Amino acid sequence: MDKPDFSIFMIHLKPEPALMPAELQTSMHDSSAPPEERPTLKTIAYLTGLGVTTVSRALKDGPEIGEATKQRVRLIAQQVGYRPNRAGVRLRTGKTNVISLILNTQDEGSGFLSALVYGISEVLATTSYHLVVTPYSLSDPMEPVRYIVETKSADGIIISRTQADDPRVRYLQEHNFPFATHGRTVIETPHAFCDYDNSAFANAAVNELVWRGRRKIGLLGPPLMLLYAHHTSQGFREAMARAGSGITSFDLSAANTDMPMQAILRFGEELGRSSDRPDGIVVSSALSALALVSGLEEAGLSQSDYDIVSKEGTMALEWFRKNIITINEDFHDAGRHLAKSVIEIIDGADPASLQYLAQPIR
Secondary structure (H helix, E strand, C coil): CCCCCCCCEEECCCCCCCCCCHHHHHHHCCCCCCCCCCCCHHHHHHHHCCCHHHHHHHHCCCCCCCHHHHHHHHHHHHHHCCCCCHHHHHHHHCCCCEEEEEECCCCCCCCCHHHHHHHHHHHHCCCCCEEEEEECCCCCCHHHHHHHHHHCCCCEEEEECCCCCCHHHHHHHHCCCCEEEECCCCCCCCCCEEEECHHHHHHHHHHHHHHCCCCEEEEECCCCCCHHHHHHHHHHHHHHHHHCCCCEEECCCCCCCCCCHHHHHHHHHHHHHCCCCCCEEEECCHHHHHHHHHHHHHCCCCHHHCEEEEEECCCHHHHHCCCCEEEECCHHHHHHHHHHHHHHHHCCCCHHHCEEEECCEC
16 A cells, blocks of 8 residues: 555664673674674674573563573673664564554644653663654544554554544554553543543632632633543533632633644733633643733733633743743653553553543642
8 A cells, every 4th residue: 555645753762872891892892703784682692602592582571581691681782782673573573663653743732742752762762662653634643543553564552632432542442453542532442541630630720710819710721622621621610610609701712722822822912902801711731821821911911910820741831931820741751651551552451451540730
């Protein structure tokens, strides 16, 4: 089949090789050492005095190999820069040693990409797996999923921006392909996920604004096609209902955090110039909060005119707008959970046992 119109790029975040002991450097340059263009299992076997089979089993964490031998083999492998021949591994085992992270990298408002990738790569750095980030177009999010499954170009998949009844999840379940999602679904068959409790976030944000004396409160959330938008809205409504008389909800549904930053800035400017505006706002992404505040400032409002509570996962708010109240979402930790889940599923774990809901952090 023809390759679809999306790009693929590989992320290699492996530990830097440790300094090589002098005696090993000497042996590496010994004229009697076998000439190799790139280190192989034979190279490691020669330097350790072990057999190739023993070296291979040690690198695979074989239970029949002693821990001291494993550590010695791993150290030498790291020092000489050994990397498995992935083409050979695939021929022998059918595995690619690739985990594919499928992302909409044009998502301006989330700010989570680098932290998520770093968390995943941190886990994979201790394994034989490599991370491939596969961008996709919002017009057809199924395209990269189908391509990876049909071509068997990865051993597992991580997807984000989940919908309530996400067709990607159903497709992967039907094809029994290992995967985990950044976000939940309502699909009846359990699957592995790592999600953030957006309902608890919105609840805490409203409570904070009420405590600060704000009386007209609005929510700038994600588009309703995403399931976490409904969780956020639910938490917001529940907190507003408990807030009592004198606390009213202000409709901000004309905007959402998927809009371009410039559009959110203009929305904030128009809002700030209106005589009818909120004095407290809950925002579901840090970059959207920055754009909104910039617009409110353009309209001439000052910090005393409003309070904003925003999710924060990028440090952007701490750097540029210290007056914004933040509640943390740890994308780095989410990446670690997702990577571990996919690897465990590849190894045969039950996806239903790999469901994690992170709580908001102040």
